[in-house]
Amino acid sequence: MKLASMVSAIAIATGVAAVGWAGESTGGLALGSKVPAAVAKTKMKNVDGKMLSLADVTGKAGTLVVFTCNHCPFAKDWEQRIVELGNAYAGKGIGVVLVNANDPTQHADDGFEEMQAHAKSRGMKIPYVVDETSAVARAFGASITPEAFLFDKTGKLAYHGTIDDNRKEPDKVKARYLKDALDAVVAGKAPAVSETKGLGCGIKFRS
């Protein structure tokens, strides 16, 4: 049973109420979904000044979209691992893009110039783009940073979730969820673990 169905079944069975907020989605794209058509060709400004859409970055082996940002301590803790994975798998046929959907008026650290500085200092060889109306994040049902969506070579969502099982201590990671999923997708297989969760900052959606 997929996570979203399981959650609905549990909620119905227990009568437990969950109240979301403007920034929180209790779901996200379901496994097997494609990039939402409404935003597939939405142009987003990359840190190099060029405009890119998700369609533009689609890879032959698959496509990785990570919603992240500059200011969030969770995103910062995982940042180097995200960049290393992105740089490495971009060379293995995976199209990779990091998306910042946060409203910089809520956190100045998420402004475009700060993103440019961030990309340079972290050695990003992959696009880091601005979702300037947060429409892409909304269409994905993304709600936290960092949150990864990995599509396989047929364009179907194969993995959704967090990076690994130990944000605070990289040397004590036991389960490399995203890396394992990337390896599976590059090999043309389904990831053994396709949905995970981790604590994160709520996306500061633009109004």
Added chain:
Amino acid sequence: MTAPLVLASLLAAEAAAPAPVRVDVAELPAIMAAVKAPGAQAVLVNVWATWCEPCREEMPDLVRFYRDHRADGLRLVLISADDDDQRAEVARVLGALGFDGPAFIKRGNDMTFIDALDPAWKGALPATFLFDAHGAKKRSWLGSVTYDDLRARVSGLLKRRKR
């Protein structure tokens, strides 16, 4: 300043300072034991962090609601997602608000922790969960809460004090 005056000033300062808050670094079993320990009519569990602005904004309402209703059987368990070395800062923030209940810094696997509180929760901070006297979850707020939200949803689980 004379010695008696210095002593009086120090005593006054100590009396005015908030009581130190005990913050335990704990994994899920210890945290859930505190949540489900008998003796409460209702238990609110809030997950927050010192650097999380919406968390800091809602915290005064949470603590005020707890202080107004603890005599009615309300327990508030605060779980910080801060790093372990931020223990003193977590204690300082909660002490300044006059919180005197169980407070933790969470360790261990995020996914297990998230699903134990609510499988529908994706893990964004802040989040608040309501359990009844039997440890059954009754409600989740995935995002900020206010005093009025809590009064509307929690009060029905609490016993009424003789006033």
